[in-house]
Amino acid sequence: MFAFQLILQCSYVVKILIWSICFIAFCHAWLPDGSSKLVNNFKSISSISFTGNASFPDHFIVLNQDDNSIIIGGRNRIYNLSIYDFHERKEGRIDWPSSDAHGQLCILKGKTEDDCQNYIRILYHSESGKLVVCGTNSYKPLCRTYAPKDGKYSVEKEVEGIGLCPYNPEHNSTSVFYNGQLFSATVADFSGGDPLIYREPQRTELFDLKQLNAPNFVSSLPYGDFIFFFYRETAVEYMNCGKVIYSRVARVCKDDKGGPHQSRDRWTSFLKARLNCSIPGEYPFYFDEIQSTSDIVEGKYNSDESKRIIYGILTTPINAIGGSAICAYHMDDILRAFEGSFKQQENINSNWLPVPENMVPQPRPGQCVRDSRILPDKNVNFIKTHSLMEEAVPAFFGKPVLVRVSLQYRFTAITVDPQVKTTNNKYVDVLYIGTDDGKVLKAVNIPNGDTAKAIVISENTVLPHGSAVKQLKIAPGYGKIVVVGKDEVRLTTLNHCSSITRCSECVGLQDPHCAWDAKQNACVSIDAVTSYRFLIQDVPRGDVNKCWSPQSDKKTVIKSKSDAEEKKEIQTNSLDDKDLDSTDPVIRTDEDPECDPLDENSIGGCAVRQQLVIYTAGTLHIVVVVVSIVGLLLGFIAGYLFSQKFHSHSQYPEAPFIEQHNHLERLSANQTGYLTPRANKAVNLVVNVSSSSPPPKKDNLDVGKDLNISSDGTLQKIKKTYI
Structure with missing residues (x-):
């Protein structure tokens, strides 16, 4: 019995071990690297609100x-703030509330009092130096032109802002002012059902799902001969299979003057292509919904040739696993996608397939021409029905730069501090990423060969109460950014150098803004x-072995004699006098060009190093599993010994022995055991019938059950007792 109980307990322990190992392995295999070197709460962040x-x-x-x-x-209202300390310059403030008539009409249309205000969405300076401002104006967009006068602005004229400014302040719209013209992407009706890309008088087709299908515009920018628009929309090419949202990049020619005849107010150069941001594999995992883009960044990435790229934030759908990714796109790849095949659907039940090259009219639709008004009708009609390109724009590095899977937040905004110089004269991009719960992640994109990987330096709670980050902008100074929320704007400093006290922590942070100063003993x-003479930094690898060797990260200066022989003698004596193991400092001649000497009388800035052991995440998981197994086994043994020590032996024999004893007494006819009733009541448990005696008579009433045959052959009725 004891052996059986021991087996049950052991099997229970084994099950716990198996489940623990499976759980750890599952977590490690499913979740990507979500580590951050620093995690700062709201109170530990320096910011001005x-x-x-x-x-x-x-x-x-x-x-x-x-600047x-x-x-x-x-x-x-429009606020003018100092970029350095967020002090408001009240002389530059402009107040522009909605009129009472517009506000009352807005409320009659079913909107709330907060909706029926004038939220300023667009501002730019015209070529004449005047200020043009557009606002929602209680769901009746309006634009004003202000002329500067005596240090203040006076209203010069008002015009309708339909097609330029959104009706709803929360609507995703974008605009860019270029060469004296405003290009905008918004909606042109009260209900938001007429999306358009507009520059007076040209616009996209009205209610044409092949051009725009419920888009959410993200950003716009000029590049080359085109204006590019980034947005997400319901994919028309997937409608036969269900509903899905794709990320797009669209373009129009800057000098598009519209088409001939009835197409004079329509774009003749509007084209769009899908943005591919996915984890590669046999079945790629896509991040389909673009949320934000950076400005164009120019730098050298894994080559001597300068390249222009743009970073974008793309996420999974809101009802899917909470995933966010950052993908970079080369502008040349975007232009190349528009030079490929067009996509078409012959009829409503057909698949979307590439258009054969012989069916594409000449000159090629979508190209910029001197005067689009003289284009053949065939070209203009083709671009209306074939605005979608076959090829998607690939990610620049072949895969996302950064991926985060989180149940707490998704990425919402991004800005880039481009080409920050490191101490070894390399250049890296510092990324600032906003989330929908008020956090800002600081990361550095480190190119490596043909790919790149972003290292998250810090995760910082900047906006209180979990408010979403709407915009991010770079401010002057290393690590300073402007964080825009719905009801609050903060000038935040995400430079963590001064809070770090050890060289290993400073170098391991991999922050290009920080370096360990061996002369000052400070990060x-x-x-x-x-001067970079005394600085220690390793952004690509975070190798803490570059630090100085003393035991609390203090610098060690070894004075040398005047000649090289005495310097060599010092190194030899030091090696002879110490037992060199993995934890002792090793004194050696430094040949690293990044290491500078302390002064003219010292050996080398990096001559004395500390050998540190860095454990990986896989090693840590193995240690956790082994410790868990040992702990469970020790707990089982201790529990068993404890139970044996306090176990009290029963005064009765074991149950199987009692049952055997009772069975033997039942088989004895002349003996009575301790279970036999008192008062000499005859209880016949077994009927013995001799071979000469006739068998008991049985009838339909089964009388024989209550009869007993006595020794003289007579039948006697007995009382049956059940045990």
Whole structure:
């Protein structure tokens, strides 16, 4: 019995071990690397807050930024803030509330009082130096032209802003002012059912799902001869299989003047292509919904040739696994996608297939021409029905730069501090990524061969109460950014150098803004030093072995004699006097060109190093599993010994022995056991019938059950007792 109980307990322990190992393995295999070197809460972040009116929702948006100022659009007002300390220059403030008539009409249409305000969405300077401002104006978009006068702005004229400015302050719209013209992507009706890309007087086709199908516009920018628009929309090519949202990049020619005849107010160059951001494999995993893009960044990535790329944030659908990714796109790849095959659907039940080259009219539709108004009707009609390209734009590095799977947040905004110089004269991009729960991630994109990987330096809670980050902008200074929320704007410093006290932590952070100053024994910001002579930094690998060797990360200066022989003698004696193991500092001549000597009388800045052991995540998981197994076994043994020590032996024999004894007494006819009733009551448990005695008579009533045959052959009725 004891052996059986022991087997049961052992099997239970084995099950626990198996489930523990499976759980650890599952977590390690499913979740990607979600580690951050630093995690800072809201109170540990240095920031300056600007809250506007602080009483009502402002729906803040950055309208313009220069070297000294940042212009913020809010509720019925434009704010002019200093980019250095967020001090408001009240002389530059512009107030523009909606009129009472427009506000009352808006409320009659079913909108709330907060909706029926004038939220400023667009601001730009015209070629004449005048200021043009557009606002929602209680769901009746309006634009004003302000002329500067005596240090203030006076209203010069008002025009309708339909097609330029959104009706709803929360609608995803974008605009770009280029060469004296405003290109916008928004909606042109109260209900938001007429999306368009517009530049007076040209626009996309009205209610044409092949051109725009419920789009959410993200950003726009000029490049070359084109204006590019980034957005997400319901994929028309997937409608026969269900509903899915794809990310797009569309373009129009800057000098498109419209087509001939009835097409004079329509684009003749509008084309769009899909953006591919996926984890490669036999069945790629796609991030299909673009949320934000950076400005164009120019740099050298794994080659001597300068390249222009743009970073984009793409996520999984809202009802799917919470995944976010950052993909980079080379502008040449975007242009190349528009030079490929067009895509078409012959009829409503057909698949979308590439258009044969012999069916494409000449000159090729979508190209920029001197005067689009003289294009043949065949070309203009082709572009209306074949605006989608066959090939998707691939990610620049072949896969996402950064992937995060989280149940807590998704990425919402991105900005880039481009081509930050490191101490070894390399250049890397520092990425700032906003989330929908008020966090800002600081990461560095490190190219390596034909690919790149972003290392998350820190994860910082910047906006309180889990407010979503709407916009991010770079501010002057290393690590300073502007974080825009719905009701608050913050000037935040994400330079963590001063909070780090050890060389190994400073170098291991892999932050190009920080380096360990061996002369000052401090982690310093790169922009605060004038020479790289004493700095230790390793952005690509974070190799802490580059640090100095003493036991609390203090520098060690070994004085040398005047000649090279005495320097060699010092190294030899040091090696002879110490037992060299993996933890002792090793003194050796440094040949690393990144290491500088302390002074003229010292050996080498990196001559004395500390050998540190770095454990990987896989090693840590193995240690956790082994420790868990040992702990469970020790707990089982201790519990068993404890139970045996306090186990009390019963005064009765074991149950199987009692049952055997009772069975033997039942077989004895002349003996009575301790189970036999008292008062000499005859209890016949077994009937013995001799061979000469006739068998008991049985009838239909089964009388024989209550009869007994006595020794003289007579039948006697007995009382049956059940045990």
